[in-house]
Amino acid sequence: MKEQNVQVDDSLGVQSLMKLFLLKATTLVIVSAVLSTLSGCTTAPPPPSEKQLMTTRMGDTSAVEVIDMRSVMRNNILTAQVTVKNWGPPPNPKTGEKQPDSKLYGYRFKWLNAGGMVVFTDEAWKPLTLTRDQSADLVGVAPTPDATAFRFEINQYK
């Protein structure tokens, strides 16, 4: 009887040890999975889109989004079209009311040749009159047939 008791006691100890080991292993696996997922989330941000790369912003122009960009060769001259929309400043946090955009923006195009060099002197900044929730198609025509690419520049001047 004594031997049997001892054997039972031994078997119980091994089982509890096994259970403890399994529990620890499971916890370890779950923790490592969670950590790997989190670390996956905090990796480098997605690369900038082509629209972002072709847009240069100066001042606070975060309310104006570049929605679309396209270009076409017309009579051997590059014509670019940029569609922008003014979403306006964020709503009042207390009342939730939308606020009008009192900022004044300007824009211009920069024209580049196949080698990425600027082909003409800087264009003048043109005033961009965009009220809240208004969008506009801004068209620019290259100054010479040498221009094969463009960049869009937007600034806040007041």
Added chain:
Amino acid sequence: MKTYPKICLTTFAVLVTGCASSPPPQQSQIYIPPPTIVKYGDSQSIETVTADFGSTDLQTITETMVRSMLQSKTIQNSKSAPTVTLAEVKNQTGESINTRMITEKVRTQLLKSGQVRFAVSSNEMQSQVDELKRQNQSGMYRNDGISKTGMMEGAKYRITGTISTIVKQNRDMKDVFYNFTLNLVNNQTGLIEWAEEKEIRKTVTR
């Protein structure tokens, strides 16, 4: 006992004279001008000092006109760069606008594009004639090196245009609407081969 009032009196007198010793400066004595600050600015920036015709209007108008003209079939379908001359831009506004500045800016940008050639305008003709006379009639130049008369190239096209405004104002607001048009006229046929307009609205509020 007698010294105490004396000390009091002298202290009072010193205090009073001390207060009145420096009279306020009179304006007519010395004029100190306000400090001036000189700095360079961006020549391409947006200028909104007044609603009058300004540098941004000049630059915007010129850009629009030149780019549109370059895209026209008249320019692009020519076998070689066509010859153009500057004619008049009429100022039909109430303002004093140097329209020559507009046409010369148009000419410079068109020449820089390499798509057209410019013949001397009527305003510049006198200096051209004077130079040819100097070379051909003064007898001071070698025959093989002079620019001969009768070899000038006539312009195939001429650039004309107008700038006009509509101004409205009340006590609180002023609205100025500019309309600029430019035409490319075929000198031989008299046909207007290309035209473009640019509208600008400027408002001033109190």
